[in-house]
Amino acid sequence: MPVERVRRRIPEATVARLPVYLRILVEQAGEEVECISSEGLAELAGVNAAKVRKDLSYLGSYGTRGVGYEVAFLVYQIRRELGLTHDWPVVIVGAGNLGQALAGYNGFGERGFPVAGIVDIEPGKVGSVIGGVRVRHIDDLQQIVQSRRVSIGVVATPPSAAQDAADRLVRAGVTSILNFAPVVLAVPRGISVRKVDLAVELQILSYYEQRRVGVGLQAVGSNDSTRGASA
Amino acid sequence: MPVERVRRRIPEATVARLPVYLRILVEQAGEEVECISSEGLAELAGVNAAKVRKDLSYLGSYGTRGVGYEVAFLVYQIRRELGLTHDWPVVIVGAGNLGQALAGYNGFGERGFPVAGIVDIEPGKVGSVIGGVRVRHIDDLQQIVQSRRVSIGVVATPPSAAQDAADRLVRAGVTSILNFAPVVLAVPRGISVRKVDLAVELQILSYYEQRRVGVGLQAVGSNDSTRGASA
DNA sequence: ATGCAGTTGTGCACGTGTTCACAAAGCGGG
DNA sequence: CCCGCTTTGTGAACACGTGCACAACTGCAT
Ligand SMILES: NC(=O)c1ccc[n+]([C@@H]2O[C@H](COP(=O)([O-])OP(=O)(O)OC[C@H]3O[C@@H](n4cnc5c(N)ncnc54)[C@H](O)[C@@H]3O)[C@@H](O)[C@H]2O)c1
Ligand SMILES: NC(=O)c1ccc[n+]([C@@H]2O[C@H](COP(=O)([O-])OP(=O)(O)OC[C@H]3O[C@@H](n4cnc5c(N)ncnc54)[C@H](O)[C@@H]3O)[C@@H](O)[C@H]2O)c1
Numbered sequence: 413m414p415v416e417r418v419r420r421r422i423p424e425a426t427v428a429r430l431p432v433y434l435r436i437l438v439e440q441a442g443e444e445v446e447c448i449s450s451e452g453l454a455e456l457a458g459v460n461a462a463k464v465r466k467d468l469s470y471l472g473s474y475g476t477r478g479v480g481y482e483v484a485f486l487v488y489q490i491r492r493e494l495g496l497t498h499d500w501p502v503v504i505v506g507a508g509n510l511g512q513a514l515a516g517y518n519g520f521g522e523r524g525f526p527v528a529g530i531v532d533i534e535p536g537k538v539g540s541v542i543g544g545v546r547v548r549h550i551d552d553l554q555q556i557v558q559s560r561r562v563s564i565g566v567v568a569t570p571p572s573a574a575q576d577a578a579d580r581l582v583r584a585g586v587t588s589i590l591n592f593a594p595v596v597l598a599v600p601r602g603i604s605v606r607k608v609d610l611a612v613e614l615q616i617l618s619y620y621e622q623r624r625v626g627v628g629l630q631a632v633g634s635n636d637s638t639r640g641a642s643a
Numbered sequence: 644m645p646v647e648r649v650r651r652r653i654p655e656a657t658v659a660r661l662p663v664y665l666r667i668l669v670e671q672a673g674e675e676v677e678c679i680s681s682e683g684l685a686e687l688a689g690v691n692a693a694k695v696r697k698d699l700s701y702l703g704s705y706g707t708r709g710v711g712y713e714v715a716f717l718v719y720q721i722r723r724e725l726g727l728t729h730d731w732p733v734v735i736v737g738a739g740n741l742g743q744a745l746a747g748y749n750g751f752g753e754r755g756f757p758v759a760g761i762v763d764i765e766p767g768k769v770g771s772v773i774g775g776v777r778v779r780h781i782d783d784l785q786q787i788v789q790s791r792r793v794s795i796g797v798v799a800t801p802p803s804a805a806q807d808a809a810d811r812l813v814r815a816g817v818t819s820i821l822n823f824a825p826v827v828l829a830v831p832r833g834i835s836v837r838k839v840d841l842a843v844e845l846q847i848l849s850y851y852e853q854r855r856v857g858v859g860l861q862a863v864g865s866n867d868s869t870r871g872a873s874a
Numbered sequence: 875a876t877g878c879a880g881t882t883g884t885g886c887a888c889g890t891g892t893t894c895a896c897a898a899a900g901c902g903g904g
Numbered sequence: 905c906c907c908g909c910t911t912t913g914t915g916a917a918c919a920c921g922t923g924c925a926c927a928a929c930t931g932c933a934t
Contacts, residue, residue: 422850423890423891424890424891425890425891425892426891427847427850428843428847430846430850431840431842431843431846431847432827432843434846435825435842436827449910449911449912450911450912451911456827457827458827458829460892460893462892462893462894462895462914463891463892463893465911465912465913465914466891466892466893466913466914468912468913469912469913469914473912473913475911475912475913476899476900476901476911476912477898477899477900477901477910477911477912477913478899478900478901478902478909478910478911478912479900479901479910479911479912480910480911480912481912493850494846494849494850494853495849495850495852495853495854496846496849500845500848500849500852502845509744509747509748510744510748512744513740513741513743513744514841516740517740517741519825519841519842520841520842520845523842523845523846524849525842525845525849563852564845564848564849564852587852587855588848588849588851588852590841590844590845590848594666594750596663596667596687596688596689598689602855604848604851604852606844606847606848608839608841608844609662610745610750610751610821610839611662611666611750611751611754611756612659612662612663613821613837613839614731614733614751614754614756614795614821615661615662615665615725615727615754616658616659616662616837617731617795617819617821617835617837618725618726618727618731618755618756618795618819619653619658619661619724619725619726620819620835621726621731621794621795621818621819621835622725622726623726624818624833654920654921655920655921656920656921656922657921680880680881680882681881681882681883682881691922691923691924692923693883693884693922693923693924693925694921694922694923696881696882696883696884697883697884697921697922697923699882699883700882700883700884704882704883706881706882706883707881707882707929707930707931708880708881708882708883708928708929708930708931709879709880709881709882709929709930709931709932710880710881710882710930710931711880711881711882712882
């Protein structure tokens with residue numbers, strides 16, 4: 413039979429949870445667990461079991477009634493759906509405090525996002541080696557992106573330079589951006605942007621902290637991570 | 644008239660956007676802008692104008708029809724609502740790559756989240772000074788939390804130690820946790836947890852990147868940052 | 875005064891996401 | 905081979921979030 417090609421669109425909320433399931437499943441596989449129920453996975457992911465089943469049902473009917481899901485197979489399916497069947501090299505712009513921490517972090521490469529390069533505008537930063545990658549000048553950005561076929565860029569510059577960094581990334585050919593600078597980036601249509609803003613996170617905590625007058629009565633919230641990606 | 648005390652509950656999605664508005668408004672105030680319309684603010688925040696108005700309406704009716712919102716006043720109101728009228732000292736657990744980057748980052752203190760302390764379990768790490776803060780042993784955690792009245796803790800340990808770090812934070816008296824480790828933390832009811840997971844962000848980008856077969860037709864998505872806080 | 879241009883605040887309809895509840899289906903034991 | 909136990913997959917109801925559209929209101933010009 414022909415491989416199904418009309419990929420169903422997966423709800424954004426589900427896309428944001430699949431990586432969490434994936435990590436848990438990989439961990440379970442490492443512990444020789446071969447099969448897991450939606451209930452079990454839900455427990456480990458801190459979400460509702462029905463949600464797990466519905467999420468997984470977007471991938472296809474890969475469970476076995478009365479039994480559960482085969483861990484290894486699910487891992488494969490989620491990887492495939494998330495596009496993790498091959499590596500996605502990333503380029504980091506800004507070799508400061510944060511950029512260095514990111515470049516020196518092995519977790520990225522391990523998860524299929526090797527650091528193809530890190531660039532900075534400051535000549536003084538160029539040349540030093542972080543996590544096995546040499547810092548290069550930002551003028552080399554396009555060359556790095558094209559030669560290494562990079563489609564994901566990380567912005568780790570000061571806020572004032574973030575838009576410039578994003579512009580350069582887009583011009584160099586990057587189509588997805590992960591932004592750590594606390595600014596709203598303007599990008600052309602079709603470019604995906606996701607933002608990680610620690611100050612915002614803290615301020616949200618502050619809000620709930622401040623309301624902690626009576627008892628903790630807030631909804632369990634389940635840490636979903638729904639944010640818009642892509643434009 | 645008595646000051647209104649029955650605080651309306653603000654929708655989570657709105658709470659997540661208020662910090663963004665706040666930052667923009669503070670910036671505008673710095674540029675001598677005294678008044679801004681929902682349209683103008685929406686443009687800068689990259690969202691719909693009606694959404695801005697609805698969000699702000701949860702704070703009260705602080706706009707002037709035909710004119711807009713007074714920037715300074717809005718800043719004050721959002722700060723008040725988010726509980727940013729006073730500082731929230733934070734304690735960082737794990738003085739590794741990331742913990743050091745965080746401790747050395749001034750942006751936190753500037754935004755009202757001074758680093759009250761950073762602790763590690765490794766005796767070798769204890770004693771060094773990062774961003775003006777001396778790394779202390781994790782056994783001092785409770786003392787730091789209580790003497791400095793810390794209610795927010797940051798987990799920056801390896802994944803395997805994250806649950807332990809969270810447990811210690813809770814035992815020490817912290818009621819909100821910002822977790823950088825890629826694990827789902829279990830915490831008692833009433834403790835707020837927010838997670839920042841870079842690998843998840845990259846995997847979400849990967850999903851949309853992979854689907855980029857035809858044209859970029861995905862919804863604009865607007866970067867909201869809605870995640871569950873608190874348990 | 876009155877009119878007009880501009881902008882807010884919100885009712886309403888719509889779309890998305892969550893959860894319940896249950897029929898359908900697999901499995902193992904007798 | 906059938907029965908009862910278990911768990912999936914999903915329809916339907918509900919909750920939540922978004923955006924349109926417009927009445928209500930402000931301030932200014934005449
Ligand atoms: N350090 C943290 O823990 C932390 C936490 C939260 C957010 N952030 C945000 O991350 C960003 C980076 O923070 P940081 O602490 O690494 O800052 P940093 O000042 O240490 O580093 C910024 C680097 O970017 C480089 N740069 C400046 N303009 C550039 C340009 N146009 N192109 C390329 N490179 C350029 C600078 O030379 C510098 O090396 C900031 O926006 C900050 O607000 C950092
Ligand atoms: N470095 C990054 O850029 C980055 C990016 C994304 C996610 N993360 C995550 O952030 C976390 C920290 O990363 P890192 O690169 O700083 O790791 P790291 O290994 O450099 O630092 C971890 C630190 O935690 C300390 N520690 C270990 N167990 C502890 C315990 N029980 N109590 C207190 N301290 C303990 C260690 O001594 C070490 O100093 C990890 O979970 C990692 O997955 C890091």
